[in-house]
Amino acid sequence: MGVLSHLRVVEIGSSAATSYCARLFADFGADVQKVEPPQGDPLRRGPPLTASGQSAWFAFLNFNKSSIIVDANAPQASTRLTALIEDCDILIDGRDVDAADCPFFDLAAVRRIRPGLICLQGSWFGRKGPYAGFAATDSTVRALAGLIKLVGPVDGPPMHAPDFQTGILAGLWGFIAAASSAVAQRQGGGGGGWSLSIFESSLALSEYLMSEAFAYGDVMRRIGTNRFWPGSPVGIYETRRGWLGVTVVTPAQWQAFCDMLGLSELRDESALVLGKDRLKHLERIERVFTPRLKSRTAQEWFAEGRKRRIPIVPVPEISDLLQDTEKKRRGAIVPVLLGEEEGLTVGSVQQLTLTPPRRGGKVPALGERQSIQNTRRDLVGTGSASPGRIDATRQPLQGIQVIDFSMGWAGPLCTRTLADLGADVIKIEAIQYPDWFRGVDRERAYIDAQMYEKKVCFCIMNRNKRGITLDLTRPQGLALAKRLLAKADIVVDNYSVDVLPNFGLGYDVLQTLNPRLVMMSMSAFGANSLYRDCRAYGSTLEQGSGLPSVIGNAGDPPVMSHIAFGDAVGGLNGCAAVLVALIHARNTGQGQFIDIAQIECMMPFAAPWITAHSTGSTPLRRYGNRHPQFVPHGCFRCAGEDNWIMVAATNEEMWWRLALAIGRPDWAADPSLKSEEARRGIEDVLERGIEAWTLTRDPDQAMSELQAAGVAAGVARLPIDLLEDRHLESRAFLQEVERAFIGRHPQPSLPIREGPKSYPIRAAAPTLGQHNIEILSGFLGLSDAEMAQLVREEIIGTAVLPEGKLATTKKKVSSD
Incomplete structure (x- = not known):
């Protein structure tokens, strides 16, 4: 019995964000019922794949849930789904991301019957605003959120991670919303109806640099792989064996770092005391200290750095994490069962000591819970039968x-x-x-x-x-x-x-x-x-x-x-x-x-690769700006200086629309390019053709034309651009706050x-x-x-x- 075992959660639609939100409830014992179409959640087919060909991403997002098939074409499908939702405490709804053939039901009618129902509805951008109808992927959203353009080589293209980031961030925010309503119910409140913007959720990573842009202006640029404004050295460096992560911020840390490497001439140079000044001389100081780092292994430098209180750490491979006994002891790495296949994945990181989360679990087989009948539970004491919020203006954590x-x-x-x-x-x-x-x-x-x-x-x-x-x-x-x-x-x-x-x-x-x-x-x-x-x-x-x-x-x-x-x-x-x-x-x-x-x-951001590798899957492949599933997929140069747009074709229909939008009807008509596998064989050619088109357009113009054609595309923004983003402005996301000493300033x-x-x-x-x-x-x-x-x-x-x-x-x- 987990701390949330009194809660029944129904998850509908297909979205990494809502799936991860629901998994966080399952981690603490909630009964999570995942509603799927007969062919299963589309995420079941997403790479990377385990040795037996199952989706490692789906496995991470869904272990410890149950699966219920509801066929939208079957008689009484809406009635059956409505009955499931009427019998739950929390509805987590990802239909605005991907409906996944979910039958229609009348949510407003359900909430009249169950005013205590907590409902979370996720979408890429929210239901209103200039981006509301945009086609999107994890990477196009991160581009718009200012999380790509500052990463990678100076000359570009910006280097971005594969997928699996926005779903984790938005899932956390969704859980915070629903759990805060559950807290409110314990204090006598009613249900909660929450909307979740995946795009705005991702801005949690950008808001610090947005605030710095507001304070200092347009000073941030991409300055090289593993290099970042405003200080240095902050990056990953080669050692005699393995890679070492270095973050040197304060003058004391810089002095200790130089002493560790025997570089008294750098330590005593007055122009290098502050990180912002070291950044100006980064090429020179790296030429001096990087050869010294190759004299020892990453583990040896880590031990030495601990003695000197320097923030350095070995950069592990996925195989290193799977062999880390401490992470297994703490529950950061846990066993997972995928049918007959055994593997490891990332466990709950919310380590409560009195009411700990589950340590691993089983991935639900499609439709495994079909025989279970819905029965109205005794809701006394759960808060779910509350007649509604005592005060509609009351925030859920008032009184805490x-x-x-x-x-x-x-x-x-x-x-x-x-x-x-x-x-x-x-x-x-x-x-x-x-x-x-x-x-x-x-x-x-x-x-x-x-x-x-x-x-x-x-x-x-x-x-x-x-x-x-x-x-x-x-x-x-x-x-x-x-x-x-x-x-x-x-x-x-x-x-x-x-x-x-x-x-x-x-x-x-x-x-x-x-x-x-x-x-x-x-x-x-x-x-x-x-x-x-x-x-x-x-x-x-x-x-x-x-x-x-x-x-x-x-x-x-x-x-x-x-x-x-x-x-x-x-x-x-x-x-x-x-x-x-x-x-x-x-x-x-x-x-x-x-x-x-x-x-x-x-670690959840690396979970798909951890899970796949644990099963003996094929060796991990690094895709750069490409994608294991979507072809084409990348960051393309636009007209102007250092302007880029992220573009992805997520399926055959989107590929066809992309080809027509960029003036390549020959590609759209070519039957040999219908499959992702065939397009991957000429990916270089496709990318050159796309960039020939984007180079003739301003990035916002390119995005508008591609989105009008139903193609996932997002401009690679800088943090300062977000301060005037038209979608955020339309949703009043940035609030103006007055404060002593600095006056009016924007707050997310x-x-x-x-x-x-x-x-x-x-x-x-x-x-x-x-x-x-x-x-x-x-x-x-x-x-x-x-x-x-x-x-x-x-x-x-x-x-x-x-x-x-x-x-x-x-x-x-x-x-x-």
Whole structure:
């Protein structure tokens, strides 16, 4: 019995996003019934294939579900499907992506009968807006979302991963939506009707660079494979054996990196202290340090880097992940049964310790559940029979209180999402050590100009929160934190695993203060990992996930997709995990500890190859910008400087329309080119023909013409382009927020909506210590004299301490 075993979920339509959303429910015991046509979900035929010819992608998305065939042409098909949905708690609907011959049913009528039904409807772009009717694929959506153009060689074409990214991201967002409604039901709410935009879901990876583009202008360009604005070195480098992921950000890390390699001349060069300055000299410094890296193996450098606290990590092959005993022990790699075929796949990364997810499972055979009859269950106590929302304007997490110790991107995105959904999030910083997204410069001029209040990226990650300062190294600050935690529902941190325990705020202490408290640690490798002490950034997590080994062309180095891919992914997985634990806490009064390893959160993106390889499938092939199923498929140059468009033909009909659209009726009429296999034989010729056409057009013009013909195409956007994207503008996705120090600035909305519009942003990000009085005095009841003393002793405050004064404070603390 899993924590969600009281829930029955029906999944209809064919969409990787909705399939993954439903699988997350199955991971925790929900009864997930997958409705398929007689020929099966089209995803059952998608590559890569296992040794026995089954879809590894489908297997990953669907284990632990059951399969029910509903033939749209059979008598009473709509009646049967309606009965299934009327008997479920959650409907996950992917028909707007691919209807998969799903029979018609009247959802509005079902919801009148079952007002407590939670319904999630996914689509590529939402049902309204300029892109709403677009044909799409994973890659065309990522191109439009700004996730392709900055990756790859300077001269192009941009290098992008194969499919399997947007479905993971959107599936997480869909789960967050549906699970938050399940939390609301435990508090007396009714059902929820959610819409999910796969395109907008993907912008979780782009919003940081969008904020930087707003702040700094049009400064981002593709600067080479495994190279990224604004700092360096951040990339993948060859060693004596294996590849090494390197992320050097701070001056201290740069000095340690140079010392490790014996490069004192680089370490002491004043022009190389900051990452943005190193980027200007990257060619020169790489010529010096890359030969040194070839003197040892990746594993040897990893061990040396751990000693020196440098964020470096070996870049594994898929075979390395399958042999990783720790990942199997932690449940990141789990057994999966595909009929008679045994394999391994990626398990749940939401590691709840009291109510853990299932460890592996079985892929449903087509129609295996046909003999099971639908029976109306006793719904008393499930919340499903609720007559409807008590307050239509009430957000699902209102009344939930969160204490947020996190910094940077991953943790703050998790808690921001909770706040966006209505939770009261109290962010705790210290004037000695504020959130590093405010900037790491502690020079006097930076502090005096209050530059730490002017970072747009901080404001985006911390909206809708209240902020206080507390010095947890001091007894008074620690005592106040404990008083807040005693009243809270959730506490989140993404520090190194020992930081809060060393303050006396480990889960063993907090559960005695507050038995219903859900505590989540979001470390890089996990609290019980052999590598628990390793430093990491979002780029480190991608480098260590296995994903780079399947991106790029055969024979080339592994290729990174994004500068900090792992941060947003970790934040969304953390939010999903917290909601599951919160449902359990609402049911039982029991809190628990959640051990998120952010590197494991990246592994679902490599899951299809992990699954296929585990069965002894044919050797993995790297396709570059091509595709194992769709031909043609690639990124093509357009008129103008560095302009590109992603184009894909997903089936025979789309190939025919593409050929006519680009003025090649001879191709459309050629019967020998009907099959994907035949077109693959002349792929070079086809690509030259497509680019001859795209080169004569502006990318938006090319996209408009191809989409008018029903061909999947998407312009490769830069992050700055998204600030004026016509589709996002039509959907009011970017909300204008006013904040002290920076004025009006755009903020991305949630990609999940309960109505035609996303929830409005209630409050700008807090200035440092903005809510000290409101929370410490108003909520905890401290007197004016007590507050004044805390200020005098610098336990609280509203201004960052400069470097010189910080040293004085450290001496004072050590003498206390």
